[in-house]
Amino acid sequence: MLHNVTLRAFVYKDFRLLEFKTREFRFAFSVELFDNVFFSREAFLQYEISADLNNPRLENIFVLFHNIFSGTNIAFQYNYVKSELSIKNDIESFKFSLLSSALTKYQSQMSSILTKKEKNFSSVKSSFYELEILYYYLSGKTFYDAWINAKFPKGEIQTGDSIQFVRTFSYPFQKLSYDIRQTITLRQELGTIGTEDSIQLNRKSASISLEAIQK
Numbered sequence: 100m101l102h103n104v105t106l107r108a109f110v111y112k113d114f115r116l117l118e119f120k121t122r123e124f125r126f127a128f129s130v131e132l133f134d135n136v137f138f139s140r141e142a143f144l145q146y147e148i149s150a151d152l153n154n155p156r157l158e159n160i161f162v163l164f165h166n167i168f169s170g171t172n173i174a175f176q177y178n179y180v181k182s183e184l185s186i187k188n189d190i191e192s193f194k195f196s197l198l199s200s201a202l203t204k205y206q207s208q209m210s211s212i213l214t215k216k217e218k219n220f221s222s223v224k225s226s227f228y229e230l231e232i233l234y235y236y237l238s239g240k241t242f243y244d245a246w247i248n249a250k251f252p253k254g255e256i257q258t259g260d261s262i263q264f265v266r267t268f269s270y271p272f273q274k275l276s277y278d279i280r281q282t283i284t285l286r287q288e289l290g291t292i293g294t295e296d297s298i299q300l301n302r303k304s305a306s307i308s309l310e311a312i313q314k
Contacts, residue, residue, distance in 0.1 A: 101163075106177055114143065117177075124148050124160055126167070128186060144186070152221050158202055165195035201227055204234045212237075212274045229268050232309065236279055241309045247283060249300040256298065259288050267312060277311040284308075 101121065109116040118127040129143040148160055167173065168191040174183040202220050209230075210218075217223075223230065235243070249264070256262070264283040286304040 106175060108177060116143070119175075122149065123152060123156060124164075126164075130184070144188070144191075148221075150221060151219065154202065154206060154218065154220055157219075157221055158199065161195050161199045161202065165192055165199065168192035168195065197227070201230060205230060208234050208237050212272050214273050217272055224271055229270070232268055232279055232281060233270060236309045236311070243307055244286075245305055245307055246302045247285075247300065247305045248302065250297055253296055253298050256289065258291050261285065261288055269314075277313050280310050280312045282308045282310075 101119075103121055105118075105120045107118045107120070109118065114129045115131065116127055117130050118125065120126075125145075125147045127143075127145045146164065148157075152160065167186060168188040170185045170187040172183050172185050174181075176182075205220050205223070225233075235241070262285045266281055268279045268281065270278070284306045285300075286306055289298070
């Protein structure tokens with residue numbers, strides 16, 4: 100049950116929109132109205148999450164949106180109209196499960212390197228992929244296998260060449276005195292690469308290593 104929720108309905112030429120709004124989030128989606136009952140149309144949805152929420156509040160929002168997009172029933176009353184509907188969106192549901200997982204990792208493994216101002220996950224400027232790389236390193240997972248996708252200029256690369264990618268990730272955390280260097284090595288030589296100006300790799304097996312590089 101949610102408290103202190105503002106519910107508004109908007110009527111446009113081609114559809115109606117319901118909006119649920121609190122201090123922490125805004126969620127709107129298209130609906131139809133039949134016999135004084137709302138039904139989700141699932142043609143349009145939009146949501147916003149407030150910036151700078153602390154971690155417990157942010158975690159609750161992630162769980163809420165995961166449940167909503169997993170099809171949990173939403174019961175509400177608008178004026179004299181009582182309705183119960185659900186919204187099913189597997190992509191959005193999966194997105195919020197990933198966000199919850201990222202938040203859990205951020206709090207558990209990275210707490211030792213964070214200052215008080217850096218504790219809130221909502222204020223992090225690094226991408227989720229960059230945080231995942233740092234999480235792997237802090238967890239001791241410095242060598243692992245993975246599947247990769249990549250596209251890069253052909254240059255002087257020839258059929259049968261071995262390919263290695265090296266890149267360095269920098270982080271804004273004050274207590275972290277190093278960057279992370281990631282080395283990706285394809286486990287198989289390149290096959291026929293054709294005459295195109297670029298090379299496209301899809302689900303290629305690779306070995307990945309991580310090492311700390313002092314700043």
